[in-house]
Amino acid sequence: MLELKYIEKSFDGVQVLKNLSLQVDDGEIISILGPSGCGKTTLLNLILGILDADEGQIIYNGNDITDTPMEKRGFNIVFQDYALFPNLNVQQNILYGLRNRAGISTEKEIAELIKLLGLEEHLNKRIEQLSGGQKQRVALARTMVMKPHILLLDEPLSALDGVIKESIKDRIKTIAREFKLTTIIVTHDPEEALTLSDRVLIINNGEISQYARPNEIINTPSNDFVRKFILNQLEIKRNNIYALFGGFSAPAVMGYTV
Numbered sequence: 001m002l003e004l005k006y007i008e009k010s011f012d013g014v015q016v017l018k019n020l021s022l023q024v025d026d027g028e029i030i031s032i033l034g035p036s037g038c039g040k041t042t043l044l045n046l047i048l049g050i051l052d053a054d055e056g057q058i059i060y061n062g063n064d065i066t067d068t069p070m071e072k073r074g075f076n077i078v079f080q081d082y083a084l085f086p087n088l089n090v091q092q093n094i095l096y097g098l099r100n101r102a103g104i105s106t107e108k109e110i111a112e113l114i115k116l117l118g119l120e121e122h123l124n125k126r127i128e129q130l131s132g133g134q135k136q137r138v139a140l141a142r143t144m145v146m147k148p149h150i151l152l153l154d155e156p157l158s159a160l161d162g163v164i165k166e167s168i169k170d171r172i173k174t175i176a177r178e179f180k181l182t183t184i185i186v187t188h189d190p191e192e193a194l195t196l197s198d199r200v201l202i203i204n205n206g207e208i209s210q211y212a213r214p215n216e217i218i219n220t221p222s223n224d225f226v227r228k229f230i231l232n233q234l235e236i237k238r239n240n241i242y243a244l245f246g247g248f249s250a251p252a253v254m255g256y257t258v
């Protein structure tokens with residue numbers, strides 16, 4: 001279990017995270033959701049160990065890792081900008097982390113991951129030959145083959161198109177379940193957060209607005225911010241789709257009227 005206790009972080013005298021405490025259970029998929037600038041990436045970087053908190057503790061499986069350097073935490077991240085090696089091809093990028101740690105993933109597991117992420121025909125390509133979505137899939141494969149204790153994903157699906165996005169969402173869920181892999185995802189997309197995660201951490205201005213299961217957030221939003229920022233966006237999307245497909249009003253589909 002990962003625990004954050006009373007975390008505080010400021011940049012240049014401006015407080016970005018305020019007295020933030022939460023727990024993430026083993027194997028859970030958590031999304032960190034909130035508007036631009038609310039502190040999502042800062043929180044992810046604190047968990048990863050790139051950044052130090054000003055106050056508070058990070059506990060993993062009962063051990064205080066607040067001062068443990070990033071490389072000793074055993075967590076791994078897929079960055080938003082992919083951070084791939086331009087001088088290596090796709091296959092070499094995927095296998096890079098296994099050079100000195102062979103056996104973490106079997107050849108079969110690696111092949112499965114490559115197939116699932118649709119990278120088979122790209123293995124010999126250079127990184128510069130790939131689209132943004134393809135680069136993101138390589139970054140995901142490269143991190144997943146390392147089977148980290150905690151997988152951190154910074155906007156992992158934002159550059160992917162619909163079909164592959166859904167398949168990667170399924171794979172992230174499958175991997176989290178199969179390996180009991182705790183997965184923490186930063187996103188600004190409520191639909192992504194609510195359909196992918198066991199629990200969603202909604203942050204507003206560096207504070208927890210609500211931390212709950214998707215159905216609790218939908219059915220019992222804890223405040224106006226959750227209602228307005230999160231649920232309104234979903235409702236607008238839903239109504240647009242109903243309008244496109246024949247004019248059902250949302251309440252009729254919810255079962256209030258026929």
Ligand SMILES: Nc1ncnc2c1ncn2[C@@H]1O[C@H](COP(=O)(O)OP(=O)(O)OP(=O)(O)O)[C@@H](O)[C@H]1O
Nearest residue numbers: 011012016034035036037038039040041042043188
């Ligand atoms: N290294 C830094 N130095 C100074 N200010 C920073 C630094 N990193 C982040 N900030 C500030 O902290 C705030 C939170 O940034 P953060 O990147 O965590 O937000 P975010 O929720 O991930 O935003 P976005 O969705 O736009 O990526 C912002 O106001 C940002 O300008």
